[in-house]
Amino acid sequence: MKQINNILEHFGGVLILCVRSFAYLPSLPLQWRRLIEQCFLIGYTTFPIVAILSFFIGSVLALQAGYSLQAVAGQDFIGALVGLSLARELAPVMTAILLAGRVGSAISAELATMKVYQEVDALVTMNIPPERILVLPRLVAILLMMPVLTISANLIGWLGGAIIAQNIEFIQLDQRIYFQGIQNFVKFRDILDGLIKAEIFGFFVILVSCHVGLRTTGGPREIGASVTRAVVISLILILVLDYFVTSALMKF
């Protein structure tokens, strides 16, 4: 009972935090520096790891597809397979998971520290709502950066798949055929679905991280617990949301 209550409390807390933050949207132009800073931290510095990850995801997809399709001589479809699975599923989900690990944990740690050392309370005392300067810039930043990260992940992943498909000796698929497969089978709608998913995942990862960070009570030990909680909740949320968002997008 207590746990259900806990979950519901979290749920409500996240919703309230979201609404409150966006209530301060008009103040965004005043804190565009903060926005740029968050964009830099969330987007720009995350890009290298996203690039490495998606490159190898594409490569391993091409490798596995080539290995599996070898038996049915269907290697011409490697492009379609890598392209579609990256665009629709892997690029958004993997980017979101990376984000939860790299950015979500950092945010929750930072906010938890501020909360534990009563900086947040000081802000409230100064009549500065913490949602306005701590949460809103981060949410807007992730909304701006997530599509960029995801589309980069897509393209880099495709490229990795192409390089592997061409150079592994038991595949040796011509790049033109590979990219033609992507062109024939991947519609822009698939990319768009992926971007929408990524946007939703990223938004919730940041929201949950902020919420868990701001809810931290007690001593410094609670900071670590908050970070763990934030990452775990983010990961669960990503995978559960993935199913529902994907099935919802298929209906449109």
Next chain:
Amino acid sequence: MSHTLNTARVGLFFLLGLALIWVVYQSLGDGTFFREEGYRVSAQFDDLKQLKPGDEVRMAGVRIGSVTETKLVRGRGEAVLTINPHVEIPEDSIASVAMAGLLGNNFISIQVGSSETDMEEGAAIQTRPTLDFNDAFATIGDITSKVETFFEEVSRAVAVITDDDDGLLSNLNEVVRDNRDNLRETLANLREVSTALAEGEGTLGRLIRDDEAYESLLGIGRSVENAAGNAELLVSDLREIVDQIKTGEGPLGALIYDETTGDNLRRIVQNLGEVSDKLAAGEGTLGRLLADETLYHDLQAVLQKAERTIDGLGDQGPITAVGIAANALF
């Protein structure tokens, strides 16, 4: 300083992201976010196969629109096609559901008509059913069942042949089993004969093996040939002779064909007749000899006398002989 740099980086990064999205949007080409622009044409099919909204409409292989809706109209499948506004389809064009690959990607293929007038918004296009894998497999299924019945018949026939008690094969088996020894002997004999033949034994073998036999056969053949030549010559000679006879040449010819000879012969025969007549009438010496009985009696008497004389001689034969001899000496 650091802040401006970061701002520039973020700005560049964001623009780069937008550019990438735009590049992907352009290169993937189909460029359909949601609804397409264009006029709508309906196509009714008995069977829409696996056609679904979003599939392509192609004319001569060029994408000219897409299927926006599939629905059931009085038991027939109707596909609503949205055609790009700048593409004109002649009124008598024919649409068919075509297959784009083995994976079951279908599209509407429009065969261009020759009409001057073009289709308008909401018009219905003519359609033509296409054979797909299911139809092909159904046909193959029919063929398979026919083949099956055929093989059933064959196997029934085979069963009759191989029937354990009464089948043809069992009968054959029996025959073979019963005559195994005979067969073996026959085969052995055959083998012997063939080895003899092979080794050149016996007439036939020698004939086969020996060159001399062949030569002599050849000689016989040649003699026969010669004989035939001679016979031919003979025949031709004969023919010549017959020809000569026919033309009256030579003694035989004269005999047969010359009239003077005939006359002579006739006279001879006549004379002979006269002679025989005279003989019969008892004219002449010979005639009298034949016709006169007195002469016969005379002869008889003479002969009787002779007999008696000889008889007498017979009684005193040796003495007489000696007497004669003595008489002769003395």
